[in-house]
Amino acid sequence: MAPHIVVVGGGFAGFHAARRLVRMSRGRARITLLNPTDYFLYLPLLPEVAAGVLEPRRVTVSLPASLPGVQVVLGEAEHVDPERAEVRYHDADGRVERLGYDRVVLAAGSVNKLLPIPGLAEHAHGFRGVPEALYLRDHLIRQVELAAAADDPQERAARLTFVVVGAGYTGTEVAAHCQLAVSDLLSHQPALAGAQVRWLLLDTAPRVLPELSPRLSRTADRVLRERGVEVLTGCSVAEALADRVRLTDGRVLPTRTLIWCVGVRPDPLVEDLGLRTERGRLVVDEYLTVPGYPDVFACGDAAAVPDLTRPGMLTPMTAQHAVRQGVLAAHNVAASFGIGRRKRYKHRDLGFLVDLGGADAAADPLRVPLSGLPAKVVTRAYHLISLPGNRTRVLADWALDAVSGRPAVGLGLVPGADVPLDAATPEQVSVPS
Template identity: 65%
Template structure:
């Protein structure tokens, strides 16, 4: 008798943990196939540190084959799911097609950049969801400081030294906080090497915009206050209740009437579920696939979903769904793994997903952070230690390499050079696969994501 096949689609926090749990529980009694566009798990919370030169990109990419024994990796991006035939169709990295049949399916496809109908944004802004985007931004920031230092046009120099981040959630706050430190160091180094006037260096300008009335609006007021204070100390111009009305190649028009000359617009407005789940013809809530507390899709006992793509009932807050956070995705992956095994008669009964938040951490760079582990509010050095300790504990690999990079960053200046590995158009904002760089004219380009 052939072994049942379990197909897990996506290797983010939810998919990686689901595959890992299944591997541990089933131990060869079923075939586990993991479909993912890349051969690594991306530890997304540390991506801002890649963009600002603290960590090298491979530090936050963890090998799937190295951490998932007894799991077969198939490289490809899921294109569609045929629920009746129990097949997943995908496109491989070289443009070829393929399909996988399944007895059990776990949809953990995650999320993509959230777009708003703002003229010019899709053409002139860059998202922040994958390694290609982080590498591009690192080069781009370095280039702007270098070009500003060489031009005789004062207006152009100021525009190149101005960086606009839209979205003051986790990612936007960390990008602005770490980015301000990075550009300050770059500007001082260039000024020291090339300026003979004796005048002080002009500090690069960062703006952080959000329609909410404060930064980190989804978190406790004290965490928000700590982050806001650190940002302003770094010189970041925090603009609550402000957003972009239009983006051009010369700058951005704000909704309060001001035009900001800039060559850098970083889009951190948030995420939305991968459009793949909306194409299934099943019930969705805000683009997320509706599941029961056991993470099973109603009417399809063979299909499970977890992470950002799933609308999971929050049993700690009746009537609501769990937030789209890495903390929930990781734990949902573990429950899915258990429940899929149970559906095959292995490992006991299914269990519902229930989790109370253990707190949040926001890395603000240097010794600064905001954290509330187990509801205890921390700031400063203590928060920084807890934040980095949390990240090391949460990573499924590369802990020593990450810690070594942090140590080197504390004692040595960063290497500020452009590698030119990712060009401007390689990862468009509307891509459904920000983890893949787009080659112009290539048939392997990621499919554009669909607007809701």
Template identity: 65%
Template sequence: MSTPSPHVVIVGAGFAGFHAARTVRRRLGGTGRVTIVNPTNYFLYLPLLPEVSAGILDPRRIAVPLPAALRGVDLVLGEVDVVDVDARTVGYTDPEGRRGELRYDRLVLAAGSVNKLLPVPGVNEHAHGFRGLPEALYLRDHITRQVELAATATDPLEREARCTFVVVGAGYTGTEVAAQGPLFTAALARGLPQLREQRMRWILLDVAPRVLPTLDERLARTAEAVLRDRGVEVRMGQSVQEATYDGVELSDGGGRVPTRSLIWCVGVRPDPLIESTGLATDKGRLVVGTDLAVPGHPDVFAAGDAAAVPDLTRPGEITAMTAQHAQRQGVVAGRNVAASLNGGRLRHYKHHDLGFVVDLGGLDAAANPLRVPLGGLPAKVVTRGYHLLAMPGNRLRIATDWALDAALPRQSVHLDLVRATAVPLDTAAPEIPRVT
């Protein structure tokens, strides 16, 4: 009687899950079955999401279809909401609300992260999140709509509010959104004679002392100089105290800013699925060893934002929630899953940062490849080169969109495909009873 092939189930198709699936498939060859469970049928390259919201890239460019990119991997469309490590099963709900269950021999939890919410009155109702394609598309439509409505507004105060955009969070995403924003709204306004003298006001807020607080200070200075040169009001040490439909109240006596656009880029938190498993967590992230295996459960691995991976380059710390770590941890997780099934040796995750890149729109960027700080056009070349190399597909299409954006005016079409109710800020899964 033949022994059934081992079944590897991977939860999530972000950077960690995608690269884990691709690696374990290659390592196992035809000796095992690999299934990835994800709510969508694509891998989303999040670092380029601000360029979708600014009308530079077609949204399909940064969405790589999983069936084409992961040959030999079964795709199950669904949201995992139950993990039973004793029964070795995961339960999920598919896009039509039907329940399903998968048994596994090895499990990789790479559920990623969701928007970080703060107890600020009105934020959940009036802010726009920024974690996926629906949110980016809605933001692009929303900004376009506000500029066009401002052009026909007869009340100067209403026009000013519609032309004011507040971004909260000066990390990677918030800084890139705030940098791309003035270029986008200026392009929109050029086609509207009524707004020829109207200021497009962009404000960037953060309680941190400087933009990009986790990066090298030289990169932060470069980014802040570009923001200020474009007229962005950079207000550090401030945030939103309350949000309403037509404005925000700033903290620390900052006053009230009339606006119809509050863009929430405060950060992320691990997917609530992780805490629902009943396994040990550290600040919401699953506790794992340096081999990415869960202590006491050698058949369960975790990687990316969902995992509290010990940082061997910084003893006593865990790795940051970045795409760079997630991608490399996914590769290690895939190798270790295959090794655990084939009797091989498990590897330890250790990665030295090779540098960071921040795209600031136009011909500007900030980068420090191999710790060499760059700004302006050289940084732009490095940044776009890095993104093309990191993309698992669509490279020619992305490069073509970049070339077209440099040569032609941006299209200001209001798609009207995604409504505000379709992209709530709180994208977390509902509370799930703990599994014991």
């Protein structure tokens, strides 16, 4: 009987694991992908959805269409039992179901990382999925429109103050893209001519993009400051309220917008396993196998993968590693039932790309530092190559954005209550075309 392989999670690691398994097994295995949505989300382009550059369907790639030969099961994994070789999950209707397996690949990904800050969960919004991007787009439009209608100068100032917490990859791109989006929105509001708009990017780290090279950090910092973004390092939020935030340096900022991009933590499924973890991630060996469980593989943000290029360290939680780990996990799963030989995971970072909106970007492909238009060209080319679908539509949206304005219409599809910081997931809303 053909072995049954269950891949838990359809993000970068899970998607590429399932795709490679189909190609390698050639019908010799039955492959099931368990995921809350029927699409793969290309997260790096999500800030462009919030900014109105891309339509939301552009960054979502159909799993059934792009993974022929894989059975896609819609559901949220609740528990994996290695002893019974079983995955328990809630299906799309909320019913508890089970999947038996011969091999399982755990690629559940990550969720927003919360900190015990008063008012944070109630008044901040994260940025991990399409619903949050759609909500943020509507929210920015709404704040500009309400500011234009406000008679109270203090209310107007608060509505035109936007606070992004976390100057890592996501927070920096969100601040950069959304600052340009708000500038475009202001051009449709004569009542706000000359109004002061404040964007603040906060991080406790000493510099923007602390995980990347100092050169990329300096480029991003310069671009943001030239646009008027206030970059506050060594600083964060101490308390969040509905109409203001208090910073750790004691300052109080009246604002109606708090965007939380501090970081991520492994999906709670990892902790529920009861297996050994490191920094919250499931411990695996260099073959991406869980010690003591040769039929259990893990990759991506959920796995503590040893970095063989830096002894004693773990590979960082990046899409670049998740893709390659997913491919290698598939290779080693296939090797476990006689197709090829298993390999160790060893990969050096090939550089990073940061899209700063407009004609600005920062990149160091193969450690060659780039900025401005050359970096923008490389960044967009990389995303087009990496995107497993919708390339023509993405190109069309980019072209339209270059020659015409962005629609300044809030559709109100995602109320704030539907994207709480501690539980927002991409399956909570239907995505419009």
